[in-house]
Amino acid sequence: DAGITQSPRYKITETGRQVTLMCHQTWSHSYMFWYRQDLGHGLRLIYYSAAADITDKGEVPDGYVVSRSKTENFPLTLESATRSQTSVYFCASSEGGPPYNEQFFGPGTRLTVL
Amino acid sequence: SQKIEQNSEALNIQEGKTATLTCNYTNYSPAYLQWYRQDPGRGPVFLLLIRENEKEKRKERLKVTFDTTLKQSLFHITASQPADSATYLCALDIFRNQGGKLIFGQGTELSVKP
Numbered sequence: 001d002a003g004i005t006q007s008p009r010y011k012i013t014e015t016g017r018q019v020t021l022m023c024h025q026t027w028s029h030s031y032m033f034w035y036r037q038d039l040g041h042g043l044r045l046i047y048y049s050a051a052a053d054i055t056d057k058g059e060v061p062d063g064y065v066v067s068r069s070k071t072e073n074f075p076l077t078l079e080s081a082t083r084s085q086t087s088v089y090f091c092a093s094s095e096g097g098p099p100y101n102e103q104f105f106g107p108g109t110r111l112t113v114l
Numbered sequence: 115s116q117k118i119e120q121n122s123e124a125l126n127i128q129e130g131k132t133a134t135l136t137c138n139y140t141n142y143s144p145a146y147l148q149w150y151r152q153d154p155g156r157g158p159v160f161l162l163l164i165r166e167n168e169k170e171k172r173k174e175r176l177k178v179t180f181d182t183t184l185k186q187s188l189f190h191i192t193a194s195q196p197a198d199s200a201t202y203l204c205a206l207d208i209f210r211n212q213g214g215k216l217i218f219g220q221g222t223e224l225s226v227k228p
Contacts (some may be wrong), residue, residue, distance in 0.1 A: 031214050035218075041220070042219060045217070048215055090157050095214075102160035103158075103160065103214065103216065105157030107157055108156070
């Protein structure tokens with residue numbers, strides 16, 4: 001399927017467990033992003049990637065790990081989930097850089113940490 | 115501190131009227147600003163981009179203005195329809211073209227009544 005997909009769409013886990021959220025895009029966009037969206041905070045950037053094997057921290061990276069071995073995939077791992085990581089997570093991709101391309105968002109993953 | 119502020123209260127208007135949403139920011143000098151639409155349970159969708167050297171941009175019933183002196187963008191929807199009901203997010207390129215990273219406002223919820 002063309003576009004950007006996320007899996008799973010819903011996840012319930014327990015405190016201390018490791019969780020990996022998957023993101024896949026079919027456009028071969030160079031840039032990919034992970035955001036979390038919480039009431040009162042809007043969308044906050046967790047990590048981003050400019051290309052395969054190039055990643056960098058965003059605004060709220062603590063407790064998260066990313067990798068990007070292939071251009072089309074950008075998984076986000078919560079190494080030891082905490083209740084404060086309960087949120088909706090969005091992956092996005094972009095051609096990046098000038099001429100200021102827009103970001104394309106996935107449908108989101110709703111994560112609940114008990 | 116650096117902030118992006120959008121209308122904190124939901125905006126309720128009558129069908130056919132013009133909706134005006136505000137995005138104010140402080141301490142940033144973005145190269146461009148974007149507006150996104152987000153429907154419940156979905157990821158944001160790009161609507162418009164306006165560059166720092168542009169005063170106004172239009173697309174069908176949408177109009178965006180960008181005043182870098184006032185540090186403000188206004189987003190207008192003319193002849194509004196119930197289908198325009200959604201949350202609208204503004205996003206700033208505060209990193210001056212570094213990989214398309216954006217900072218998002220919290221969004222304004224728009225409700226258009228028939």
